[in-house]
Amino acid sequence: MATDARPKVFVTRRVPARGIDLLKDKFVVSQWDREDRIPPEELLRGVKGVDALFCLLTDKIDKDVLDEAGPQLKTICTMSVGYEHIDISECKKRNIPVGFTPDVLTNATAELTMSLLLATSRRLKEAMTAVEDGSWGTWNPIWMLGHGLDGATVGIVGLGRIGLAVAKCLLSFGVSRIVYSGNSQSKNAQEVNAEFVSFDYLLEHSDFILGCCSLTANNMGLFNAEAFNKMKTSAIFVNTSRGGLVNQDDLYNALKSGKIAGAGLDVTNPEPLPTDSPLLTLSNCLVLPHIGSATEKARSAMSELTARNIIAYCHTDDDTCVKQLDGCVVYLDTCIKHLDGYVVYLDTCAKQLDGCVVYLDTCIKHLDGYVVYLDTGVKPLDGCVVYLDTWHLDMWVYLDTGKALDGYVVY
Numbered sequence: 001m002a003t004d005a006r007p008k009v010f011v012t013r014r015v016p017a018r019g020i021d022l023l024k025d026k027f028v029v030s031q032w033d034r035e036d037r038i039p040p041e042e043l044l045r046g047v048k049g050v051d052a053l054f055c056l057l058t059d060k061i062d063k064d065v066l067d068e069a070g071p072q073l074k075t076i077c078t079m080s081v082g083y084e085h086i087d088i089s090e091c092k093k094r095n096i097p098v099g100f101t102p103d104v105l106t107n108a109t110a111e112l113t114m115s116l117l118l119a120t121s122r123r124l125k126e127a128m129t130a131v132e133d134g135s136w137g138t139w140n141p142i143w144m145l146g147h148g149l150d151g152a153t154v155g156i157v158g159l160g161r162i163g164l165a166v167a168k169c170l171l172s173f174g175v176s177r178i179v180y181s182g183n184s185q186s187k188n189a190q191e192v193n194a195e196f197v198s199f200d201y202l203l204e205h206s207d208f209i210l211g212c213c214s215l216t217a218n219n220m221g222l223f224n225a226e227a228f229n230k231m232k233t234s235a236i237f238v239n240t241s242r243g244g245l246v247n248q249d250d251l252y253n254a255l256k257s258g259k260i261a262g263a264g265l266d267v268t269n270p271e272p273l274p275t276d277s278p279l280l281t282l283s284n285c286l287v288l289p290h291i292g293s294a295t296e297k298a299r300s301a302m303s304e305l306t307a308r309n310i311i312a313y314c315h316t317d318d319d320t321c322v323k324q325l326d327g328c329v330v331y332l333d334t335c336i337k338h339l340d341g342y343v344v345y346l347d348t349c350a351k352q353l354d355g356c357v358v359y360l361d362t363c364i365k366h367l368d369g370y371v372v373y374l375d376t377g378v379k380p381l382d383g384c385v386v387y388l389d390t391w392h393l394d395m396w397v398y399l400d401t402g403k404a405l406d407g408y409v410v411y
């Protein structure tokens, strides 16, 4: 009996068809084809012997999963921009590139952040309840007053892709000042006139405080009693990042006691939030079920990008613009793409190659025209210059023109 020689991919959920359709051409696809979360034992069963894993932010991808998968596993690609559910250091140890889906969900998530900001600032939950329970007496000049965005100071914790997109929206609402905090200054801050400030300054001076950063071991529980105590009593806190950023007991106390005025959460810890969570008893706390990227367009694009990542890492793409870079994929075509901790795509969707910044691993590298900077060590390449990271030893770089690089050839 003839065996199917195509690589195998396991998909951990029913996802928008676009990604699956792409994969079906090149892979033997198996799938947890349901809308509920895959049980851990099914995940372990599904990954066994596959070349690629297409997973979601709800799947914990740890050492056990990697062990169970086996040494042929070439890549793990998550249909999400966040990847804290994946043990990245374990993947690095095993040279398994991890793909993710930045950019394609930025606008959708920024919209949802704005929705929460507007809904909480104008007290929509209370207002709707008043209509529904009959406590709306009459139009009342001093009733249901909120704090508008007009003239407000907004503090954004994490001015990354989503934070920046939110800041752009905020400008059209007439905010007077945008401040932001984070590990380092953002090169895009000038576009929105955002000022880099300390976390404490941001807490003390902002009317609205937005959690837009990714969750790391360092910022778990960042928004705790100490942080809420520093906020204005009129402050509104919105989180569309990850629930783990917030100490929810402390948030409850701050909202209940009037330490802060309101909160809008698209993310909680855990998810789903138990229906007996005290947060749900509060009229000044609006909780959504993690729907930041839930638009048809964004979810479809996330599914497609995840599939493209898998195709790239499994080297099934015979498109000549695909380049390999130490287990990471670099597409150097006319346009660029996305990146993860140690992956760069320069392929068919997203950013312009020219002038764009590519992050490889934790260091920043530029990719500009035909110049790739990957840390130190300069190698000339047919008029192009390639700076290679010294610790990526068996690196393969394929440039557009298909030139060999220092013996590590190419196509």
Ligand SMILES: O=C(O)[C@H](O)CO
Pocket: 057, 079, 080, 081, 082, 083, 105, 241, 290, 291, 292, 293, 294
């Ligand atoms: O990490 C992500 O992709 C988002 O949280 C999904 O909305």
